Amino acid sequence: MRGKEERENMRSDDGYLPLFETRRERVRVMAYRVFATTVFVGIALIWVYRGSHIPGAGEDGRLGWIGMFGAELWFGLYWVLTQSLRWNRTFRFTFKDRLSKRYENELPKVDIFVCTADPSIEPPMMVINTVLSVMAYDYPPEKMSVYLSDDGGSDLTYYALLEASFFSKHWIPYCKKFKVEPRSPAAYFLSHHHHQSDESQDLASIKKLYEDMEDRITNAVKLERIPENIRLKHKGFSQWNSFSSRKDHDTIIQILIGGRDMAAKDVEGCTLPTLVYLAREKRPQHPHNFKAGAMNALIRVSSEISKGQIILNVDCDMYSNNSHSVRDALCFFMDEEKGHEIAFVQFPQNFDNVTKNEIYASSFRVMSDVEFPGLDGHGGPLYIGTGCFHRRDILCGAKFSKESRIQWRRENVGNVEESVGELEERVKGLASCGFEDNTQWGREVSLSLSLSLTHTHTQKGYLKHEFLPKMGLKYGCPVEDVITGLSIQCKGWKSIFYNPARKGFLGVAPTSLDQTLVQHKRWSEGDLQILLSKYSPAWYGLGKLSPCLQMGYITYCLWAPNCFATLYYSFVPSLYLLRGIPLFPQVSNPWFIPFAYVIIAQYTHSLVEFLQCSGTVLGWWNNQRIWLYKRTTSYLFAFLDTMLLLAGFSETTFIVTNKVSDPDVSQRYEQELMEFGSAAPMFSILATLAMLNLIIFVVSVVKRSVFGIMDMQIVLCGVLVLINLPVYKALFLRKDKGKLPSSVAAKSVLLGLFVCTCFVFLF
Numbered sequence: 001m002r003g004k005e006e007r008e009n010m011r012s013d014d015g016y017l018p019l020f021e022t023r024r025e026r027v028r029v030m031a032y033r034v035f036a037t038t039v040f041v042g043i044a045l046i047w048v049y050r051g052s053h054i055p056g057a058g059e060d061g062r063l064g065w066i067g068m069f070g071a072e073l074w075f076g077l078y079w080v081l082t083q084s085l086r087w088n089r090t091f092r093f094t095f096k097d098r099l100s101k102r103y104e105n106e107l108p109k110v111d112i113f114v115c116t117a118d119p120s121i122e123p124p125m126m127v128i129n130t131v132l133s134v135m136a137y138d139y140p141p142e143k144m145s146v147y148l149s150d151d152g153g154s155d156l157t158y159y160a161l162l163e164a165s166f167f168s169k170h171w172i173p174y175c176k177k178f179k180v181e182p183r184s185p186a187a188y189f190l191s192h193h194h195h196q197s198d199e200s201q202d203l204a205s206i207k208k209l210y211e212d213m214e215d216r217i218t219n220a221v222k223l224e225r226i227p228e229n230i231r232l233k234h235k236g237f238s239q240w241n242s243f244s245s246r247k248d249h250d251t252i253i254q255i256l257i258g259g260r261d262m263a264a265k266d267v268e269g270c271t272l273p274t275l276v277y278l279a280r281e282k283r284p285q286h287p288h289n290f291k292a293g294a295m296n297a298l299i300r301v302s303s304e305i306s307k308g309q310i311i312l313n314v315d316c317d318m319y320s321n322n323s324h325s326v327r328d329a330l331c332f333f334m335d336e337e338k339g340h341e342i343a344f345v346q347f348p349q350n351f352d353n354v355t356k357n358e359i360y361a362s363s364f365r366v367m368s369d370v371e372f373p374g375l376d377g378h379g380g381p382l383y384i385g386t387g388c389f390h391r392r393d394i395l396c397g398a399k400f401s402k403e404s405r406i407q408w409r410r411e412n413v414g415n416v417e418e419s420v421g422e423l424e425e426r427v428k429g430l431a432s433c434g435f436e437d438n439t440q441w442g443r444e445v446s447l448s449l450s451l452s453l454t455h456t457h458t459q460k461g462y463l464k465h466e467f468l469p470k471m472g473l474k475y476g477c478p479v480e481d482v483i484t485g486l487s488i489q490c491k492g493w494k495s496i497f498y499n500p501a502r503k504g505f506l507g508v509a510p511t512s513l514d515q516t517l518v519q520h521k522r523w524s525e526g527d528l529q530i531l532l533s534k535y536s537p538a539w540y541g542l543g544k545l546s547p548c549l550q551m552g553y554i555t556y557c558l559w560a561p562n563c564f565a566t567l568y569y570s571f572v573p574s575l576y577l578l579r580g581i582p583l584f585p586q587v588s589n590p591w592f593i594p595f596a597y598v599i600i601a602q603y604t605h606s607l608v609e610f611l612q613c614s615g616t617v618l619g620w621w622n623n624q625r626i627w628l629y630k631r632t633t634s635y636l637f638a639f640l641d642t643m644l645l646l647a648g649f650s651e652t653t654f655i656v657t658n659k660v661s662d663p664d665v666s667q668r669y670e671q672e673l674m675e676f677g678s679a680a681p682m683f684s685i686l687a688t689l690a691m692l693n694l695i696i697f698v699v700s701v702v703k704r705s706v707f708g709i710m711d712m713q714i715v716l717c718g719v720l721v722l723i724n725l726p727v728y729k730a731l732f733l734r735k736d737k738g739k740l741p742s743s744v745a746a747k748s749v750l751l752g753l754f755v756c757t758c759f760v761f762l763f
């Protein structure tokens with residue numbers, strides 16, 4: 001691989017060795033650029049053909065033709081945008097040995113934020129496995145603090161964390177002794193069947209401890225309450241005495257390990273990382289701003305307890321799979337030459353429950369292996385929420401200046417005399433829901449919100465805590481992460497994408513079609529809102545981001561509007577087939593060549609790219625299906641909802657993804673059987689489109705002699721039928737609970753027939 005890549009800064013002239021290295025592909029990128037140019041010529045020829053062959057007024061198919069022209073213009077222009085992601089792939093490599101040689105005694109403090117929101121769909125056992133995995137990082141424990149933000153305000157989650165704090169005293173020394181990977185106990189026990197003999201004794205006993213803890217927690221979860229004896233033993237539970245509901249309660253905070261009192265030691269006598277539970281105050285009349293609100297409360301609370309200069313954020317389902325990730329991230333931040341420009345280091349989102357052929361396209365392979373390295377070549381990837389290291393000062397709004405260098409100092413925060421109890425009382429106010437009124441925290445995303453917010457900085461606590469120019473994560477957008485990262489990059493900061501061979505984080509991907517589509521609706525809706533907001537990469541980013549990075553952002557922001565061209569393509573040519581009106585050139589026509597070339601070249605390229613990202617052929621095919629489904633449902637709904645939001649008829653929501661599923665749903669997931677199981681409106685759209693194409697395909701095959709001239713239209717219709725096979729199965733053949741209900745079957749058949757009949761006879 002090496003010869004083909006250009007390697008930067010191996011060693012500068014003065015003999016200085018950098019902490020990380022950057023490699024850019026050269027040969028491959030050049031080859032790709034040539035290929036892309038030929039595809040572009042093809043696309044341009046298609047446009048020329050469409051533009052020069054529009055049927056005259058009154059002729060059959062004029063409207064349909066103009067629509068095709070519109071769709072192909074859109075597809076072509078969108079394709080141009082996506083080229084930015086493939087133009088300059090860049091890969092990063094770290095030198096952790098150099099880091100420890102130079103800085104082992106001056107490593108900065110790191111605060112780790114884990115967010116959870118609902119114990120019923122984010123089980124406490126999963127949450128504490130994530131917490132334990134990050135507590136066990138290979139990093140000086142006295143410099144590490146782990147905060148769990150619980151938007152569910154659940155005493156069950158709190159109880160689980162309390163149990164985890166005891167278990168960590170055994171788990172962390174065990175991990176260090178045997179250099180365990182991964183350091184999430186559940187994942188470790190699952191993957192470790194073989195082990196050395198001297199380890200097996202220890203393994204058996206630590207496993208026993210874990211399972212006992214698991215029993216206690218799952219029992220409490222089943223009972224939905226904490227056993228009385230435990231409740232009485234730990235004073236922390238008293239904070240739930242005044243609790244009325246998860247939407248209405250005081251701040252609950254508990255420093256379980258550490259803080260001022262560094263007495264907490266593990267069984268080997270080593271210090272443990274600080275561990276804090278936080279459920280910020282919630283009141284029904286106060287918008288809580290979802291994850292962004294939780295993160296901002298964490299930023300403030302941690303600034304009084306530990307004030308780590310580096311902040312790592314993970315979702316509660318994303319355990320650390322690599323105990324060196326903190327050191328990897330620091331290699332970027334602490335690099336003497338380039339480190340001071342870097343605002344955040346984003347790891348890819350990987351999942352440990354993706355099946356071989358990823359039926360819901362949830363592995364994001366191409367995104368992690370192609371698109372994000374591509375963005376990294378233009379100034380840095382997007383911030384995508386979990387698995388991201390930030391510099392605290394920048395996350396809080398620091399401006400970029402070329403000269404500024406970072407001081408990696410260890411600060412002692414607060415008053416050393418203060419007891420843990422006093423400290424807890426003091427920081428409670430920082431997590432109250434009124435704290436941010438009249439401050440710059442999370443300020444405006446424009447849209448509807450911007451008008452109602454004022455920018456005065458008069459609140460006392462605000463000034464007192466020196467948060468004046470600081471802001472944190474942005475509110476009002478369902479993808480708080482992307483918009484926050486964008487605003488940081490617009491200030492001139494760089495970001496880094498780091499994708500090591502041993503994955504940094506592993507999470508839980510959705511296991512049903514419904515969840516996948518809802519998640520993508522949230523994402524595409526949020527991205528579209530960004531495009532229309534004050535921070536639009538198109539306008540606001542002008543001159544602040546490199547043009548290629550702007551294009552990269554816009555590709556994601558245009559997910560939602562993408563629905564129209566795809567919807568059009570997925571039924572209009574088929575309907576015209578029924579009427580015998582051709583919308584594509586015949587095979588014998590020279591204009592057929594650009595169509596054939598673009599389609600074949602693009603699909604071959606996408607397949608090869610997917611295989612190079614270690615996917616399977618069937619996985620690629622499944623990806624195409626989900627691509628179609630997202631565009632015809634999630635994106636459409638996201639577009640409509642955004643319009644309603646703009647018109648002031650709806651509010652931003654955040655539907656948390658379910659991380660547990662019934663055993664039979666899981667079983668079908670393992671078998672890669674698509675899970676429908678409800679009559680959701682999105683499924684009706686999918687089923688109707690599928691039925692429509694099936695009906696037309698059958699009719700046109702039967703009457704093949706009549707329609708023989710329209711090969712491309714038949715092929716398109718046939719491919720749509722082929723890709724929809726799982727839908728037909730779910731409509732008519734399956735008996736299990738994951739099938740489509742018969743009401744959807746009836747509706748889609750009737751609607752399909754109705755549309756076809758109307759089209760043939762009425763127009």
Ligand SMILES: O=c1ccn([C@@H]2O[C@H](COP(=O)(O)OP(=O)(O)O[C@H]3O[C@H](CO)[C@@H](O)[C@H](O)[C@H]3O)[C@@H](O)[C@H]2O)c(=O)[nH]1
Pocket residue numbers: 115116117118122149151289290291294314315316317384385386478479480481519522523526654655656657658
């Ligand atoms: O009111 C809320 C809602 C969510 N969360 C947490 O936010 C995280 C992400 O939620 P999830 O339902 O898992 O959404 P995903 O679509 O998987 O999340 C991706 O997309 C989100 C933006 O849409 C980002 O916030 C996430 O970091 C990113 O991983 C989870 O840990 C939740 O517990 C909260 O803390 N408070």
Ligand SMILES: [Mn+2]
Pocket residue numbers: 315317507508657
């Ligand atoms: Mn998630």
